[in-house]
Amino acid sequence: MASIKETSSIVTLTHPDNKETSVTILKYGATVYSWKREGVEQLWLSSAAKLDGSKPVRGGIPLVFPAFGKNTTDKYLKDLPQHGFARNSNWTFKGIVRSYPPTVQFELNEGNANRELIKAWPYKFTILYNIELGYDHLKTSVDIRNESDVPFDFNWLFHTYYNIQDSIENVYVHGLENQATHDNITGKAAVEKNAEVIIDREVDRRYLNVDVKENITILNKKTNQLVHGLIRENLSDAVVWNPWIKKSAGMGDFEPKDGYKNMLCVEPGHIHDLVTLRAKQKWSASQYMY
Structure with missing residues (x-):
């Protein structure tokens, strides 16, 4: 049987x-901040990341809900902080829900969400978050249920930080060619012309309506061998982000400052518009990392 250890946090x-394969989740934000596969860390975590519940974690897999970025137009979302309140709330650990592959579950609702932040969002909801630890994969799945009598709108995103053991300059992202993009740095829309998306400067780019049948992969430039792979379910968008030199230097919780060489965010979500979830209905999505 799987081994599980729980503390207060x-x-x-x-x-x-394989005792060298594990996943560690912070109850604050239900943030996965370590995933080791045969002893090798797959996720990047800042050495200055706060794991005491004082702020969202810099690294791992923070959860973005119900707003992506800073919403400025929605009646209720505009009053929430950047990326909403899921990553700022203490989730309830529900235990093991499947023995093989071992899977644990966390829950968030209006009752245990961050009290100050939830005041701005007047809906009843339940989020069940399953984390499945496979022998060679990690799957994170979410079920969002609208418990209200009226519909509500939201975004969802898995803000995944991948660990790049080799230098970032020796990898590229594949699976995004010919996709519509929005560059968050320049504010310009374009179409991705490159089959190999290389990271040689600050990158903060949204890829919109990417066919979920298309796997997104991080590959080694020299060998084309797989570094990380991503399968998405019901997550039509992806963000590719690396802060590079100047941005890293300006973030107090980003350490070491040259950590940008060993991290890359490839973040699946639904962000090109808001999902409208009708009363008493459920919305589900997942990412499968291999």
Whole structure:
């Protein structure tokens, strides 16, 4: 059986077939901040990341809900901080919900969400978040249910920070060619012309309505071998982000300052517009990382 350790703030799940394969989740934000596969860390975590619940974690897989970025137009979302309140709330650990592959579950609702922030968003909801630890993969799945009598709108995003053991300059992202993009740095829309998206400067780019049948992969430039792979379910968009030199230097919780060389965010979500969830209905999505 899988081994599980729980403290007041952290849950660690170890795979039953390999004690070197594990996932560790902070209850604050239900943030996965470590995923080791056969002893090798797959996620990047800033050495200055706050794991005491004082602020969202810089690294791992923060959860973005119900707003992506800073919403300026929606009646209720505009009063929330950047990326909403899910990553700023203490989730309830519900235990193991599947023995193989071992899967744990966390829950967030209007009752345990951040009290100050939830005041701005007057809906009843339940989010069930499942984290499945495979022998060679990690799957994170979300079910969002509208418990209100009226519809509500939201965004969702898995803000995944991948660990790049080799230098960022030696990898590229594949699977985004010919996709519509919005560059968050220049504010310009374009179409991605490159089959190999290289990271050689600050990159902050949204890829919109990417066919979910298309796997997004991070590959080694020299060998074309797989570094990380991503399968998406019901997540039509993706953000590719690396802060590079100047941006890293300006973020107090980003350490070491040259950590940009060993991280790359490839973040699947639904952000090109707002999802409208009708009363008493459910919306589900997942990312499968391999």
